[in-house]
Amino acid sequence: MLAVRPESFDRGATAGHPGAAGGRFLARLVLTDFRCYGRAELRLGRGAVVLSGPNGAGKTNVLEAVSLLSPGRGLRLAKPGDIARQGGSGGFAVAASLEGGDLPAALDLGTAVQPGSERRAVKRDGAAATQASLARDLSLLWLTPAMDRLWTEGAAGRRRFLDRLVMARRPDHAEAHVAYDKAREERIRLLTLGPRDGQWLSGLEARIARAGAAIALNRRDAVAALNAAMAEADNGFPVARLALTGEVENWPEPAADEIAARLQAGLAAARGRDAEAGAQTLGPHRGDLAALHAGKALPAPQCSTGEQKALLISIVLAQAALVGADSGRAPVLLLDEVAAHLDPGRRGLLYDQIVARGGQAFLTGTERSLFDGLDGRAQFLDVRDGLVAPASPQ
């Protein structure tokens, strides 16, 4: 067993700043048979947590474990079978204790896959819970190297990014997605395999339409709030102007019931087409997000790699600030290898932002020196061959 304590960090440099008391944070994280970790127990502070170590040491695995404390497949979109440690039991578990913010006492969250199962179970204070409910307990946002291609690759990645931003502020977004996807799958099964029962299909289309309208509206609200926040932010990161480019999100109807009515009528009319395609051809699952680098009036795909990264950071920081402002629960940030892509000036700005916002933020990098700007303001952990230990002082 490996236990890492936050030493003086928790009571030290960050404890006094104004935002420090604001957010929930992971005070303890235990990984069991999780990728390269047989068992690891980390005691964590409430602010910045820096994980440094060589390639393949196990840094991203820690972030991935945290990301599974939210609905979905985590930051690598991995299958449970790939996460379970080779040579281990065949299953895996992640357990965490949340503290701080509005919590009167520690809250235990856990997720596990049993050997031979593909189903990821969730526990909240020892009782079974749904994955979607995790979004109510912990607000998480992440950036990974795979997202460097977000603006140039397919729409699915941008939708995932957008929906995670939305979920950080609106936990019900996760439940709307569950309801939407479940009814969508059932409708397609009926259309392709039968029976094509009109009443059954209408009931499903009504459910899809209700959940779909909620998803579209949540996205609209999130993009409007983000654009307003970024236009006002003065943090040295480029201002991104976001636009929803999906069909449903751009319908002129302002209210949920109007959007739902239009979507329901559209689905009823598209039964033949959808049966032929074997897929639902209308709805927010086909939505997309575009971004413009406002300062350069340049679409994100035409920006440099570093500029694209800076735009993503700008969006995530803006959303984190919005969530912190309206719920008092600054989201936990998982920033995988973000520092290495930034020039020293931008890196310094990022560190200042992270410290100023007060919530917990995990940062990874191969070189400890990349994080010199956080000296005295973060908990430093050294990751090597699947072992996590406090980093020796610089």
Ligand SMILES: Nc1ncnc2c1ncn2[C@@H]1O[C@H](COP(=O)(O)OP(=O)(O)OP(=O)(O)O)[C@@H](O)[C@H]1O
């Ligand atoms: N299911 C598994 N069982 C055992 N080991 C695994 C499993 N999945 C991945 N690994 C190992 O985990 C190790 C650590 O991976 P991780 O991505 O966390 O490294 P990292 O420290 O982030 O490295 P980099 O700096 O290269 O991104 C890798 O060597 C990988 O082979």
